[in-house]
Amino acid sequence: MGWLHIVSDVMIAVSYVAIPCVLCWFAWRRNWLPFKGVILLFAAFILCCGMTHLMEAVVFWWPAYGLAGVLKAVTAVVSGATVLALLPVIPRALAMRSPTDLEREVRQRTAELENARAMAALMVEASPAGVVVVDGDGVVVQVNAVTEQLFGYSRQEIIGNKVEMLVPARFTSQHSGQRESFMRSPEPRQMGLGRDVFARHADGREIPVEIGLSAFESQGRRFVLAAVVDVSERARLQREADENSRRVAAANEALQRSNEELEQFAFVASHDLQEPLRKISSFCQLLQEEQGERLGEDGREYLGIAIHGAERLKTLVRDLLDFSRITTRGKPLRAVDPIVSLEAAISDLELQIKEAGATVTYDEGLPLVIADSTQLRTVFQNLIGNALKYQGDHAPEVHVGASSQGSFVRLSVSDNGIGIAREHFDRIFKIFQRLHNQREYAGNGIGLAHCKKIVERFGGRIWLESTPGEGTTFYLEFHAAEPLEVAHDADERALVAPAG
Amino acid sequence: MTPTKEHSSHRQVEPIKVLLIDDDDDDVRLVTKSLSNNRLFVDITRVEDGLQALAYLHQSPPYQNGDRPDLILLDLNMPRMDGRETLREIKGDPRLQQIPVVVLTSSDDDRDILTSYDQRANSFVTKPLDLHQFQHVLNELKQYWFCVVKLPASSDATTELEACSAS
Numbered sequence: 001m002g003w004l005h006i007v008s009d010v011m012i013a014v015s016y017v018a019i020p021c022v023l024c025w026f027a028w029r030r031n032w033l034p035f036k037g038v039i040l041l042f043a044a045f046i047l048c049c050g051m052t053h054l055m056e057a058v059v060f061w062w063p064a065y066g067l068a069g070v071l072k073a074v075t076a077v078v079s080g081a082t083v084l085a086l087l088p089v090i091p092r093a094l095a096m097r098s099p100t101d102l103e104r105e106v107r108q109r110t111a112e113l114e115n116a117r118a119m120a121a122l123m124v125e126a127s128p129a130g131v132v133v134v135d136g137d138g139v140v141v142q143v144n145a146v147t148e149q150l151f152g153y154s155r156q157e158i159i160g161n162k163v164e165m166l167v168p169a170r171f172t173s174q175h176s177g178q179r180e181s182f183m184r185s186p187e188p189r190q191m192g193l194g195r196d197v198f199a200r201h202a203d204g205r206e207i208p209v210e211i212g213l214s215a216f217e218s219q220g221r222r223f224v225l226a227a228v229v230d231v232s233e234r235a236r237l238q239r240e241a242d243e244n245s246r247r248v249a250a251a252n253e254a255l256q257r258s259n260e261e262l263e264q265f266a267f268v269a270s271h272d273l274q275e276p277l278r279k280i281s282s283f284c285q286l287l288q289e290e291q292g293e294r295l296g297e298d299g300r301e302y303l304g305i306a307i308h309g310a311e312r313l314k315t316l317v318r319d320l321l322d323f324s325r326i327t328t329r330g331k332p333l334r335a336v337d338p339i340v341s342l343e344a345a346i347s348d349l350e351l352q353i354k355e356a357g358a359t360v361t362y363d364e365g366l367p368l369v370i371a372d373s374t375q376l377r378t379v380f381q382n383l384i385g386n387a388l389k390y391q392g393d394h395a396p397e398v399h400v401g402a403s404s405q406g407s408f409v410r411l412s413v414s415d416n417g418i419g420i421a422r423e424h425f426d427r428i429f430k431i432f433q434r435l436h437n438q439r440e441y442a443g444n445g446i447g448l449a450h451c452k453k454i455v456e457r458f459g460g461r462i463w464l465e466s467t468p469g470e471g472t473t474f475y476l477e478f479h480a481a482e483p484l485e486v487a488h489d490a491d492e493r494a495l496v497a498p499a500g
Numbered sequence: 501m502t503p504t505k506e507h508s509s510h511r512q513v514e515p516i517k518v519l520l521i522d523d524d525d526d527d528v529r530l531v532t533k534s535l536s537n538n539r540l541f542v543d544i545t546r547v548e549d550g551l552q553a554l555a556y557l558h559q560s561p562p563y564q565n566g567d568r569p570d571l572i573l574l575d576l577n578m579p580r581m582d583g584r585e586t587l588r589e590i591k592g593d594p595r596l597q598q599i600p601v602v603v604l605t606s607s608d609d610d611r612d613i614l615t616s617y618d619q620r621a622n623s624f625v626t627k628p629l630d631l632h633q634f635q636h637v638l639n640e641l642k643q644y645w646f647c648v649v650k651l652p653a654s655s656d657a658t659t660e661l662e663a664c665s666a667s
Contacts, residue, residue, distance in 0.1 A: 274606065274629060275606055277629070278606070278627070278629045279526050281629065281630070281631060282530060282630075282631035282634060283526070283631075285631040285632070286530075286631060314629055318629075
């Protein structure tokens with residue numbers, strides 16, 4: 001009967017040792033074991049209980065009641081401690097979720113992650129720019145369809161290789177250096193700002209591109225994201241625009257040259273024409289004076305016509321010469337008081353004004369304009385002279401007015417003459433275009449063309465309003481001048497033109 | 501009774517010598533007419549360009565017998581050597597530079613005017629387009645250069661003052 005006790009006790013004792021060992025080993029082997037402290041306490045408790053039981057068996061033969069008592073006491077402390085340790089653990093243990101819960105959560109999280117990854121992949125794919133993701137060593141880890149299309153490779157051909165395969169050969173050596181410097185200060189920015197950036201297509205050709213760079217970190221690694229946009233279309237349009245600009249500039253230059261040549265031609269032609277003209281005129285007059293009697297009446301008349309023709313030709317050539325000199329002999333433009341030029345013109349026309357019984361009036365205080373005073377005088381001379389020449393039934397009345405139009409000054413020269421029909425408004429400014437023949441009104445048709453050229457030289461415009469039978473008003477628009485810039489030159493004072 | 505010589509009449513007058521340098525025959529004709537038109541005795545020698553002018557002034561053949569002119573009328577636009585170069589030569593020569601040179605040309609170009617005076621031309625006259633003005637200008641020229649101003653002392657010419665005031 002005793003052996004039943006002893007064997008049982010020993011077996012229990014062995015278990016009492018084995019179980020804590022297993023528990024400790026477990027705790028040692030699996031760091032993540034929750035409540036490790038409690039478990040180790042528990043292991044200690046079991047061990048102590050075991051020892052106690054062992055002592056019971058031992059005491060059967062050897063009455064070491066003292067030791068048994070100590071052991072019991074230790075066991076009591078440990079078990080007490082275990083209970084105390086357990087107490088706070090209970091709520092925590094209760095809060096632990098079941099494996100099913102955990103698994104479910106894991107599955108959920110995994111699903112979410114999958115979705116996020118799928119979304120990221122979709123975003124990369126959907127990017128309208130070609131995406132190239134490169135790791136810290138310059139190896140491409142991700143591309144999208146646009147990249148494939150842009151560079152002419154399938155993604156398998158790109159991913160896993162160095163990004164330099166996408167860079168034109170002449171830049172590959174600098175490129176890795178550029179990559180490194182970007183990694184050091186990876187602010188999102190445009191690659192190659194201020195210069196043309198090129199990509200290398202699979203077939204070897206270079207494509208102009210714009211590349212935006214940024215960096216991100218993932219799982220402790222740095223990556224660079226490049227967004228590549230093909231700008232060949234834009235580059236082509238830019239080239240076309242530049243080409244157009246060049247063509248326009250060239251056309252302008254050609255036009256300018258042509259204008260200068262024409263002016264030269266007009267000058268030379270009229271200059272060279274004057275010599276023979278002078279001869280014709282002079283010798284015809286000499287003939288008339290010295291041999292006039294011998295010619296007879298018809299002869300004298302013919303000679304008179306020849307001389308008259310020569311005179312008209314002289315005026316024409318001189319006017320042509322003056323016309324061509326408007327730009328070549330024009331003075332630099334500056335602030336001019338139109339009143340001075342106007343009064344000079346009126347003074348020039350004094351005789352005609354008196355003969356026509358005309359009245360010429362003007363507003364006081366005409367604003368200053370940017371002009372050449374001598375040429376402005378010519379314009380007034382022309383317009384007022386015309387008003388006197390093309391007079392109607394009444395004595396001519398000419399009035400010069402002014403109004404301010406923002407940064408422009410508008411002068412008007414109005415008369416009560418015969419007027420001009422609307423259909424002729426454009427023609428009259430053309431050189432040599434006349435609306436009357438010589439018998440009706442003398443003239444050569446250069447005056448208004450002259451005025452137009454002068455006014456346009458000042459950067460202004462000239463136009464007219466007219467009612468046939470009532471009168472005409474010519475409008476001249478000039479740039480207004482700042483009041484402080486008034487210039488006076490000596491010839492503005494000379495209101496009387498030298499004779500001849 | 502011995503006849504007394506009267507001083508006022510028949511003074512021996514040396515004509516004023518003018519060298520006209522102009523390639524244009526017609527203009528020369530006009531100028532000659534105008535200059536000869538009254539009681540002033542003017543002796544006009546005409547040459548066609550600068551080379552002939554210098555030959556004349558230096559009395560080189562065929563102008564060995566040439567007289568030193570009192571006044572030079574110089575056209576600008578001539579072949580072979582034009583007026584501008586001729587002017588430079590004349591005014592650059594210490595023996596010739598005293599002779600007054602009037603540039604008489606169809607040009608009214610500012611540059612020609614400036615360059616001529618720069619080269620020490622004594623005056624610049626543009627030939628008028630109109631016959632009567634032309635004649636008028638030449639008369640003025642005559643009046644000024646032969647009656648009003650004194651010509652350099654190396655000339656033997658004396659001017660007939662009555663003829664001057666009457667012209």
